[in-house]
Amino acid sequence: MTTRSDELLQIFEEYDASAAKKLKTDGPKKKSLWEEDFEVKWPAMPVNAVGAKRVSDLLECKPNKLPGPDFEMPMFDREQSWPEYVQVHIPSPDEADIEHYVMPIEAAYWVCYALRVNKPFFCSGVKGCGKSTLPKRICALLNWPFIRKQSAKDLDSSEFFGQWKAEEGNTVFVPGDLPQAAVMGAVFLIDEISNLPPELHPALHQVAEKGGRIYLNSQAGDVETKIVELAETFRLGASDNTRGQGDSRGHYSGTDVMNSATMDRFRVMVVMDYMDRKLEKKVLKNTVPGVTDLLADKMLNVAARVRAAYSAGDLSDTLSMRPLIEWAEKAILTHDIMGSLTMTMLNKIESESERKEIESYVQASFGGLLNEK
Numbered sequence: 572m573t574t575r576s577d578e579l580l581q582i583f584e585e586y587d588a589s590a591a592k593k594l595k596t597d598g599p600k601k602k603s604l605w606e607e608d609f610e611v612k613w614p615a616m617p618v619n620a621v622g623a624k625r626v627s628d629l630l631e632c633k634p635n636k637l638p639g640p641d642f643e644m645p646m647f648d649r650e651q652s653w654p655e656y657v658q659v660h661i662p663s664p665d666e667a668d669i670e671h672y673v674m675p676i677e678a679a680y681w682v683c684y685a686l687r688v689n690k691p692f693f694c695s696g697v698k699g700c701g702k703s704t705l706p707k708r709i710c711a712l713l714n715w716p717f718i719r720k721q722s723a724k725d726l727d728s729s730e731f732f733g734q735w736k737a738e739e740g741n742t743v744f745v746p747g748d749l750p751q752a753a754v755m756g757a758v759f760l761i762d763e764i765s766n767l768p769p770e771l772h773p774a775l776h777q778v779a780e781k782g783g784r785i786y787l788n789s790q791a792g793d794v795e796t797k798i799v800e801l802a803e804t805f806r807l808g809a810s811d812n813t814r815g816q817g818d819s820r821g822h823y824s825g826t827d828v829m830n831s832a833t834m835d836r837f838r839v840m841v842v843m844d845y846m847d848r849k850l851e852k853k854v855l856k857n858t859v860p861g862v863t864d865l866l867a868d869k870m871l872n873v874a875a876r877v878r879a880a881y882s883a884g885d886l887s888d889t890l891s892m893r894p895l896i897e898w899a900e901k902a903i904l905t906h907d908i909m910g911s912l913t914m915t916m917l918n919k920i921e922s923e924s925e926r927k928e929i930e931s932y933v934q935a936s937f938g939g940l941l942n943e944k
């Protein structure tokens with residue numbers, strides 16, 4: 572006779588067996604996005620590299636602080652890697668604008684990635700957040716020649732590609748900055764690219780493409796002589812303030828909406844903002860000797876309020892790193908906090924109410940310390 576408890580036991584056993592079977596067929600294995608045992612291969616190092624440096628060492632941070640794996644960057648040697656005429660374009664780490672540069676880790680990591688895998692990169696962000704100096708600093712640490720081309724509305728394609736010039740009775744074709752940088756194998760940064768005449772953008776397409784080359788339209792002769800092959804270490808970068816979208820608030824006059832086909836060719840898009848407060852404090856203290864923790868804190872309080880008001884559309888100007896450094900330098904020499912800010916920034920603002928607003932931030936942050944001489 573089967574009792575009630577036998578029946579229950581049988582139900583449990585059946586349930587257990589079906590659960591065990593399900594476990595066996597589905598398996599406990601987690602699905603993965605990545606192919607098992609796939610060997611990741613980074614591109615080969617350039618032939619003129621003399622060694623390699625880990626990104627974490629280059630950026631002086633712990634590997635676990637990087638946004639991704641700790642890959643290797645090529646290290647070049649000034650004399651061994653480059654001919655003499657190229658060496659003059661290698662920035663030195665102690666040049667004034669990059670000497671005290673504090674690496675913004677995420678942005679620097681992705682610029683390194685772009686340099687490593689040879690993809691054109693684009694750094695965009697608010698003024699003074701370190702866009703132009705970032706690739707220069709990286710190049711200085713790797714001994715990689717770096718050429719920064721400032722954009723302007725009156726540049727024409729001959730500036731980039733070259734032109735005919737009279738020389739000792741002959742006319743000779745003088746290659747422009749782009750073919751020169753391409754042959755040298757330099758990192759070529761087109762700074763403030765959205766200030767370039769838009770009709771120039773398509774001319775840059777070919778050089779930004781995989782396996783790209785430069786075609787010199789105005790060079791005379793056979794097609795062969797018009798083609799410039801890109802050296803293995805040539806890299807293209809660009810910077811601007813508007814993500815290539817132009818300026819809707821009138822703060823960056825002269826910028827245009829970039830051709831979206833041109834933007835597509837910049838394969839690594841880095842957007843930078845002001846650094847976090849701790850880093851900005853470090854930059855201020857490193858760059859301007861004599862800045863105390865208290866002074867830096869008070870100045871950064873003002874900067875935070877100015878930036879918030881600017882973002883909200885209540886102020887027409889903001890306090891970027893450049894004027895902050897300038898303000899600190901003047902303050903250290905004169906001990907006049909308000910006067911120093913007035914000469915650095917306030918006098919550039921037309922609206923009296925905005926000036927008063929910023930003065931009130933300074934009052935609130937410094938309080939009685941303002942009168943300390």
Ligand SMILES: Nc1ncnc2c1ncn2[C@@H]1O[C@H](COP(=O)(O)OP(=O)(O)O)[C@@H](O)[C@H]1O
Nearest residue numbers: 671672673698699700701702703704854892893
């Ligand atoms: N991360 C940083 N570390 C140190 N100084 C910085 C940093 N970012 C910006 N600066 C300072 O601000 C100035 C402006 O930087 P820059 O690269 O010209 O800005 P952007 O090109 O974004 O307008 C630099 O000269 C430098 O003194």
Ligand SMILES: [Mg+2]
Nearest residue numbers: 702703762810
């Ligand atoms: Mg710049």
